[in-house]
Amino acid sequence: MKTLLALALCTAAPAMAAPVDLVTLYKDLHTHPELSLQEVRSAGIMATEARAAGFTVTEKVGGTGVVAVMKNGPGPTVLVRADMDGLPVKEATGLAYASAALGKAPDGGMTPVMHACGHDIHMTVWIGTARALAAAKDKWSGTIVMIGQPAEEVSRGAADMIADGLFTRFPKPDFALALHDDSRIPAGTVSVPQDRALSTATMMDMTVRGVGGHGASPATTKDPVLLASRIVTGLQSLVSRENDPFHPAVVTVGAIHGGTKHNIIPDEVRLQLTIRSYDMAQQQRILDGIARVARGEAIAAGIPENLMPQISNSAATPPTLNTPELAARVQARFVQTLGADRVITLDPSMASEDFNLFGTVAKIPSVIYWLGGARRDKWDAAQSGGPAIPSLHNSGWAPDPAPTIATGVTTMTDAVMMLLPRQ
Structure with a gap:
């Protein structure tokens, strides 16, 4: 040496x-x-x-x-x-x-x-x-x-x-x-x-859309901040309840951006995620699950079809x-x-x-x-x-x-x- x-x-x-x-x-x-x-x-x-x-x-x-x-x-x-x-x-x-x-x-x-x-x-x-x-x-x-x-x-x-x-x-x-x-x-x-x-790793960008308005009148809006928060919470079930524990997986929301001021409900919130596993088929199941959770939470929040969350994924690194x-x-x-x-x-x-x-x-x-x-x-x-x-x-x-x-x-x-x- x-x-x-x-x-x-x-x-x-x-x-x-x-x-x-x-x-x-x-x-x-x-x-x-x-x-x-x-x-x-x-x-x-x-x-x-x-x-x-x-x-x-x-x-x-x-x-x-x-x-x-x-x-x-x-x-x-x-x-x-x-x-x-x-x-x-x-x-x-x-x-x-x-x-x-x-x-x-x-x-x-x-x-x-x-x-x-x-x-x-x-x-x-x-x-x-x-x-x-x-x-x-x-x-x-x-x-x-x-x-x-x-x-x-x-x-x-x-x-x-x-x-x-x-x-x-x-x-x-x-x-x-x-x-x-x-x-x-x-x-x-x-x-x-x-x-x-x-x-393997996939980088995901998700845009959660809503209808903005005054923070004093939330009933006139569809709040994307609240919806994004529900999506982040809902995603946790993909690993804790849907993934085989003998096959490791990670879903991490690394960034969340939305809004400009205390009393303004914005029109959209942007999320950045990383999704990781050791199996490409498992990886695709998780990606499909994220899309399902995001859409389901949006439907539950009353988001119209033309404002459903938009998702784009990087090519997965093997x-x-x-x-x-x-x-x-x-x-x-x-x-x-x-x-x-x-x-x-x-x-x-x-x-x-x-x-x-x-x-x-x-x-x-x-x-x-x-x-x-x-x-x-x-x-x-x-x-x-x-x-x-x-x-x-x-x-x-x-x-x-x-x-x-x-x-x-x-x-x-x-x-x-x-x-x-x-x-």
């Missing part, structure tokens, strides 16, 4: 200036997050670092995507993915290197931006892995395709890179690997899902399922490298990803694994009833940089070298 990390930290291409150490690089990325489809600075850093390590680099693949290729003799091709985008979250960690960045939201307004999902860790580990693999070329044989993916948070970047020729313009991989930081386990540990890793055989090999390797006490078993996550597209489109084995990021002292305290560790997407989430990065570089480098044995 120390040898690989030293290589990652200290190795540069001939005639290049000494590379920035990884923790310093991480803090810079953390301070300067960029929203989905706007990852220009982040992509530039990744491209520069990969070139310095000796990779052949192509930029602007599928938007702001980066593809770095290193060929090193005969053997398989391994794809290593890191995502780059931040989230529209105002950071509240209190760190000296906290983000104060602003980004342009889809509606054209400006919003605070934070790496609340840890993609800054992913990029840093990607760079460290590139350095380490370049420095250890005498120990592996084959081809490495390292990609910096944009727009993971909007489930778009993987598809955009594939549509832009990822598997035709560059060597087609035989394996795909990725990692994701995790607040459920402490820094220095990892977890490798043996099958189910991440759920569930991310690790290839069991490859996952078993990766886990066994990590046990050998880190020790069994640092390889932890976790339940599947109801978060979602688009990493699965690389494996399914290329029809190759793929694995994403969890990289512990919680500070050990805070994690220990949380296990004893102390303050809970903030989850990903929380404004207070802050990975412990040095041990998280070190473990990520060591494990990802080790996994790649396992798949590319010296010929």
Whole structure:
């Protein structure tokens, strides 16, 4: 572990200036997050670092995507993915290197931006892995395709890179690997899902319509605020009473917007939902149930047919399922490298990803694994009833940089070298 990390930290291409150490690089990325489809600075850093390590680099693949290729003799091709985008979250960690960045939201307004999902860790580990693999070329044989993916948070970047020729313009991989930081386990540990890793997800926009009017005369209106509230409450029964409890599902209303003033009943209220499960047929049943509940509540409220709720859904991101055989090999390797006490078993996550597209489109084995990021002292305290560790997407989430990065570089480098044995 120390040898690989030293290589990652200290190795540069001939005639290049000494590379920035990884923790310093991480803090810079953390301070300067960029929203989905706007990852220009982040992509530039990744491209520069990969070139310095000796990779052949192509930029602007599928938007702001980066593809770095290193060929090193005969053997398989391994794809290593890191995502780059931040989230529209105002950071509240209190760190000296906290983000104060602003980004342009889809509606054209400006919003605070934070790496609340840890993609800054992913990029840093990607760079460290590139350095380490370049420095250890005498120990592996084959081809490495390292990609910096944009727009993971909007489930778009993987598809955009594939549509832009990822598997035709560059060597087609035989394996795909990725990692994701995790607040459920402490820094220095990892977890490798043996099958189910991440759920399918559908993003839904619902417009609840009514007849507006004066707040003092509700009888002259059809109140969409009240109707939206009834719909939100009614949706809870879809999981609690209609879903098989042995098949997990989540229906979350993440945003509700309506009205402009205390005494005005508006004409409409807008809801934004996320729906998640591990089965596409189950997912469709839940989507159909949401439409049924919304329509039923509208009928009960006396809404006329021409004002029934309007619903639009994103295309569902398929569930991310690790290839069991490859996952078993990766886990066994990590046990050998880190020790069994640092390889932890976790339940599947109801978060979602688009990493699965690389494996399914290329029809190759793929694995994403969890990289512990919680500070050990805070994690220990949380296990004893102390303050809970903030989850990903929380404004207070802050990975412990040095041990998280070190473990990520060591494990990802080790996994790649396992798949590319010296010929």
